[in-house]
Amino acid sequence: MVRAKRSGRRSGKPDTKAEILTAARALFANEGFESVSMRRIGAEAGVDPSLIHHYFGSKDDLFLAAIELPLDPAPEIAAVLKDGGLDGAGERLMRAFVTIWDGPHGDKLLAVVRSSLSKPSMSFVLKQLFEHRIIKTVNDVLGDQVDHVPARASFIASQIFGLVVARYILKLEPLASLGVDELAETVGPTIDRYLTMPIEHLVK
């Protein structure tokens, strides 16, 4: 087991993991994922950075643990976009999205969304997830076919977050009871439009 060197005082305590998560959460919230280093989080938690790696793995993994997300959406999004490219991407994204949310992780995802929407201090969870994981993934896969990915992604996010609200929080009918195919077919074209509409004039 890797032990903290800088601050031996805390290294053996059973709440070390909790202290790392608390420090990470506060720093991600206040300064953003990109600008916070593992070293910084270690200093804040009073542990050696190697201990963070030992407990949580990469900074990506630490972020997902800090926001208590039960699964990382990035690999799923990457797979869906790679397999088929831009053509019909909206329908495939919707299908993947609804399948995950209707599945066993749905309740936990809903808890994350609810807490992020309820308090201003918690909105960093979804915002960082969006900016750090989603945009980056879409850029990696479609960056050579689609311009201004972050701008387009903000419109796509508006439709996707709205679906979470309408289907899983408010349970508006018939939207809440529709099957995967029906949702993919009706909402997919909205995503496709946001992926392809002229957008240069909106990006300063």
Place this chain on the structure above:
Amino acid sequence: MVRAKRSGRRSGKPDTKAEILTAARALFANEGFESVSMRRIGAEAGVDPSLIHHYFGSKDDLFLAAIELPLDPAPEIAAVLKDGGLDGAGERLMRAFVTIWDGPHGDKLLAVVRSSLSKPSMSFVLKQLFEHRIIKTVNDVLGDQVDHVPARASFIASQIFGLVVARYILKLEPLASLGVDELAETVGPTIDRYLTMPIEHLVK
């Protein structure tokens, strides 16, 4: 001043209004706006229904007071839809929506949405508002031109609630900084599509 007859004990208390609102909130939440009568609310609050009318006006007004909404969206929606009909309705709705949310009532509206999204017990606020005020209004104005209004409205709501989340809660850029015209032009066609797409096969 109208006095409670059934339960004189409480009629003169300064917290009568608060008791009426508490009773109304609980009944609207558990049984829905349509199925709850003023008489029922009066019985629950221990006051005569005429006192409710005296304090709050109609059942619609009581509902708006119970959910603490600073303004009733129904007349605005009706005006926007009437003035121009179905053609370009999405753009006009978006324009009205963004103008209200960017205006002086925006913070209060945001507080209502946040509280409604944060706890399952509060989701009735937006759900009832949607089912009772919004669908009814759209049906009144466009009911002879558009079929299956409630189903279409659930899709439109998914885009509109998502805009609230993306623009006003998470503040995703560039969506959060766009002007009214830019948002109306980009999101309006999504609303139009939901108003006109084939939908019979989704409605059981």
